[in-house]
Amino acid sequence: MQRSVSIKDVANLAEVAVGTVSNVLNNPDRVSNRTKEKVLRAIDELGFVRNDAARQLRAGHSRTIGVVVLDVGNPFFTAIARAAEDAAEAHGSAVLLGDSGQDSARESHYIDLFQEQAVQGLLISPVGNILDRIDNLRERGIPTVLVDRRADESRYSSVSVDDDAGGYLAARHLLDLGRRRLAFVGGPLHLAQVAERLAGARRAIDNTPGATLEVLDSGAQSVLAGRRIGDSLAARDKAGIPDGIFCANDLLALGVMQSITMMNGLAIPDDVALIGYDDIDFAASAVVPLSSIRQPTEAIGRSAIQLLMADLGNPGHKHQAITFTPELVIRRSTAGPAAPAEQHTEAPALSN
Amino acid sequence: MQRSVSIKDVANLAEVAVGTVSNVLNNPDRVSNRTKEKVLRAIDELGFVRNDAARQLRAGHSRTIGVVVLDVGNPFFTAIARAAEDAAEAHGSAVLLGDSGQDSARESHYIDLFQEQAVQGLLISPVGNILDRIDNLRERGIPTVLVDRRADESRYSSVSVDDDAGGYLAARHLLDLGRRRLAFVGGPLHLAQVAERLAGARRAIDNTPGATLEVLDSGAQSVLAGRRIGDSLAARDKAGIPDGIFCANDLLALGVMQSITMMNGLAIPDDVALIGYDDIDFAASAVVPLSSIRQPTEAIGRSAIQLLMADLGNPGHKHQAITFTPELVIRRSTAGPAAPAEQHTEAPALSN
DNA sequence: TTCAATCTTTGAAACGATTCATTGTTACGT
DNA sequence: ACGTAACAATGAATCGTTTCAAAGATTGAA
Secondary structure, X not given: OOOOOOHHHHHHHHOOOHHHHXXXXXXXXXXXXXXHHHHHHHHHHHOOOOOHHHHHHHHOOOOEEEEEEOOOOOHHHHHHHXXXXXXXXXXXXXXEEEEOOOOHHHHHHHHHHHHHOOOOEEEEOOOOOOHHHHHHXXXXXOOEEEEOOOOXXXXXXXXXXXXXXXXXXXXXXXXXXXXXXXXXXXOOOOOHHHHHHHHHHHHHHHOOOOOEEEEXXXXXXXXXXXXXXXXXXXXXXXXXXXXXEEEOOHHHHHHHHHHHHHHOOXXXXXXXXXXXXXXXXXXXXXXXXXXXXXXXXXXXHHHHHXXXXXXXXXXXXXXXXXXXXXXXXXXXXXXXXXXXXXXEOOOOEEEO | OOOXXXXXXXXXXXXXXXXXXXXXXXXXXXXXXXXHHHHHHHHHHHOOOOOHHHHHHHHOOOOEEEEEEOOOOOHHHHHHHHHHHHHHHHOOOEEEEEEOOOOHHHHHHHHHHHHHOOOOEEEEOOOOOOHHHHHHXXXXXXXXXXXXXXXXXXXXXXXXXXXXXXXXXXXXXXXXXXXXXXXXXXXXXXXXXXXXXXXXXXXXXXXXOOOEEEXXXXXXXXXXXXXXXXXXXXXXXXHHOOOEEEEOOHHHHHHHHHHHHHHOOOOOOOXXXXXXXXXXHHHOOEOOOOEEEEOOHHHHHHHHHHHHHHHHHOOOOOOOEEEEEOEEEEOHHHOOOOOOOOEEOOOOEEEO
16 A cells, blocks of 8 residues: 655645645635646645545535444334435535434444544434433534434534324224224333324323223334234234324334234224334335335435534524424225325424 | 543442443443443533444444445345344444446445445445455455355355346346337446346347347436436337337336326327336336336345355354345236236245 | 724644654573 | 662654744835
């Protein structure tokens, strides 16, 4: 490995000072055209690439934004990440993606990494309790925006969707269909998203005499975890099987659907109505098209970057907690036996 | 924004020299236990986080590996990325993920970024022709492994799956069902994966008298693009509709499936047999469970990191092109009308 | 021609970690 | 008690940029 070409080599070849080369790179308008040209020619000739480590060391920050998501395997999060990427690019920043996999050690690992790399800022959909960590990051000049988790807006910026309302919508919908023995599938239960969706569902149940809600902890939030829950349900005798199931995300719902429809004579929605959460692309093309609670991923990603940029431009500024409202998307998995309808309202609503 | 805590502050508090602090971090066995403890306590107390820019500047390299994937929205790639992440972690490196979104400008952008960040190495599933770029990176000490694209093994390391064989398998399977008017859906057609899968399919067709293959360029490789193609197919009169469709990936296939089964009286597999590619998790839970060509994502990600590590340990070493063999997974979308079978062979095969 | 104002260019001083030749300590065999 | 080897700790030099005060060049007005 050869020694790399430095700004000094360029300066030598172009017969100017190193500061001038730096200016050509960073403040082109301060340099005369003649000089600029000479320098650019030299850069080209030597194949010079700026050493970002050195630049960062001096400048104190990089041009990248770190994004830590809960689960890259979940299309909901990659959709957000993509939107963030596009928005960041428009601001001249690049996005680096880390996957915590719902593991708080891994999450912490990525935060360390991004801090070491001195990213401009951080977007994070948190697993563990990291509010203290965020305070600390801010003190060190790294503003952070919470994604998919609301936090006290006097101290933190966040972009979230009202999970309690979403949970309520889902359960209410099942109850409106006449279902009374409901089950909630999700986990780990201490995850804020899961807990709030459950709380919302419980609220709907409590309003409805005779309705019950069984909570099934799936441990994880994957298709596989859903399949495991589905298997355990299918093994029960008919009377013990709920007539409506609300899953904390679509992956779980698809897993439950797979095992319920395959292993057993159970029909969706006739025997069991099923609703998921997130409305990922695959929900519409499931064995039985899946009803779901839609969250505006594009808007989430974009707003998160906006909040971050606001923070960057003006460190002491007021934080903001943006909350979107989720909407119910009804498909066959919760439709009456005969109705194949695909229906939903458009236009995500923005509140606060 | 306050000045950040440096190694010097730690040294002061622990009452040792800066070199010692550095040693605690990088060569713990050269430091006595008593000192190590003092230093660690100081680090903890100050909340010190090493500035990676400075470290990199001096050390010449970082502890991160860049991964550029074609499409984070495709579970196939995120599965590979995850496997790579796990493998890298085992070697003490972290993975940073970039999404080229099948856009070669964006790809180039990420390569620049990772080069500036002086990553240890790069994994990339290329959009454009970047072999020259890779030579250049190698000269600068950044080894690169091509993922999901085979390259001349005398000059490049690569991990791929035999797309031509996969294409052949898929088309052969449709032909074996008695289908003759086939369509290939994929795009952009200049993407190597797409072109090779098409070539493989064509090979099968050419062996079969009376069989035809229509090529439908989908432009992109998403559920949406598939839905568009499906819509245009459904609009044809019955005679013009192919009786077998091979999609270059599962997202496209799911999109085609959605629009074909919804918009029109067409039944899968009776009227149209449908097969996808990649065997993502969602294929099994589709409206009609989707037949597909499975690629061993876990093995791909893991091997790619292995090749990279081999290159890192020994720069002048011989490159290797690993090629996996894809396998056919038959589900209902290509089964006889009555047969609901889910069947596939196990154990991914490794050749070369 | 001179002076001031403006525009360019210069080059040394950071930034914060790692490295490594030195110096200081300890332990042990004789 | 002495010499020596092994071990620990030191701190100045270094990596490649950016920054910025200062010097130098150019211009136009008087």
